[in-house]
Amino acid sequence: MDAIGPERDVPAPDVGTNAQVMAWIMDTYSMHARHATTAVVTGKPMELGGSRGRSEATGRGCMIVTLKALDRLKMEPASTRVVIQGFGNVGGMAARLMSRAGFKIVSIVEYDAAVYNPHGLDIEALMKHRNETGSIAHFPEAEAVDKNEGLYQECEVLIPAATENVITSLNAHKIRAKILCEGANGPTTSVADEILAEKKIFVIPDILANAGGVTVSYFEWCRIARVSSGTRSW
Secondary structure, eight states: OOSOOTTSOOOOOOTTOOHHHHHHHHHHHHHHHTSOOGGGOSSOOGGGTOOTTHHHHHHHHHHHHHHHHHHHTTOOGGGOEEEEEOOSHHHHHHHHHHHHTTOEEEEEEOSSOEEEOTTOOOHHHHHHHHHHHSSSTTOTTSEEEOTTTGGGSOOSEEEEOSOSSOBOTTTGGGOOOSEEEOOSSSOBOHHHHHHHHHTTOEEEOHHHHTHHHHHHHHHHHHHHHHHHTTOOOO
16 A cells, blocks of 8 residues: 555556456555555456556557558568567567568567467467467477577567566677567667667667557556546546
């Protein structure tokens, strides 16, 4: 109660959390406050004041800024090979939306396995396989690649969408992408940034690349806070 609150610090979903977890936090806070406090967290289910599109927002933001980068570099989605590290909310949603937009998602790299298809992965089929088996490993429509080398595959766009500090001074020189879109928070160290700049790799920093989620969270908080204070929701 001392750490979070509608006018203090408003948590949003991140690694290991989803709309259900945010609902639990809101419910527990509300019990202590002795009244429903929906503005204490964002990323809630729609029934509790959540925003439509919040779960897709971060991955969609990655796609939007990548499309802008392609425009700047005179590239087209259809001829753009994409490698994504992470197949959770950010990476998985980016893969799904970018595939629908015409990008060629050639590889997905996870903590336990990595798969590759030079013609483009069927993302919906891969998601179904992961849901049924618990892993992307042994996906019949792709070949297995070394998960430790997955980041270094040749591609036009690389999206590290897993954890922080995965691209460092020890491996930045191995990156073979033209565009690096930072879907995760802090996936690239400061020293690695310098190496990527020397390699002329176009980096879309995390503060922009994954801002879609926090932007929609802000809209959600504003709407609920206005309703709670008695002012009209926009």
